[in-house]
Amino acid sequence: MASFKGTYLHTLDPKNRFNIPAKMRGCFTPDDKETVILTRGYERCIYIYSFTEWQRLEDNLRTLSIMDGDARKLIRMISGNAHECELDKQGRVIIPQPLLSFSNIEKDIVVIGMLNWIEVWNPKMYDETHNGFDLEKTAAQMVKF
Numbered sequence: 001m002a003s004f005k006g007t008y009l010h011t012l013d014p015k016n017r018f019n020i021p022a023k024m025r026g027c028f029t030p031d032d033k034e035t036v037i038l039t040r041g042y043e044r045c046i047y048i049y050s051f052t053e054w055q056r057l058e059d060n061l062r063t064l065s066i067m068d069g070d071a072r073k074l075i076r077m078i079s080g081n082a083h084e085c086e087l088d089k090q091g092r093v094i095i096p097q098p099l100l101s102f103s104n105i106e107k108d109i110v111v112i113g114m115l116n117w118i119e120v121w122n123p124k125m126y127d128e129t130h131n132g133f134d135l136e137k138t139a140a141q142m143v144k145f
Helices: 051-062 069-079 097-103 123-130 135-142
Strands: 007-011 017-019 035-040 046-050 083-086 092-094 108-113 118-121
Touching: 007 017, 035 051, 035 069, 035 097, 046 051, 046 097, 051 069, 083 092, 108 123, 118 123
Parallel strands: none
Antiparallel strands: 007 108, 017 092, 035 046, 035 083, 046 118, 108 118
């Protein structure tokens, strides 16, 4: 599977749609090209999953014990806020109002490829979340080249 990568700036149209960048659309399998799943992400952004990747996530969530309260909350927040959305012929997707409210998105957005999924951010919140992040220090602790 190809990976979602890159950072793109977009503006929502009056119907709260935006074009998923062509390079990202090219990462969808033929079965994925018409349907994406949007849900709440961490740090108040929106996650967009291909249909295939969403099925993988669901399979992982199904392995969690429903006897664990945190597991139930996690499933509730991810699955309960998921919206199955169709891409139109121009590759546009509508962001549902509950997700716009959750992420504080009004008009401008930042679209980020995260390898297996896509994130959509309010630009100001993206900058605030990443302000002061030390790439070199974090990479030295987490990544081995």
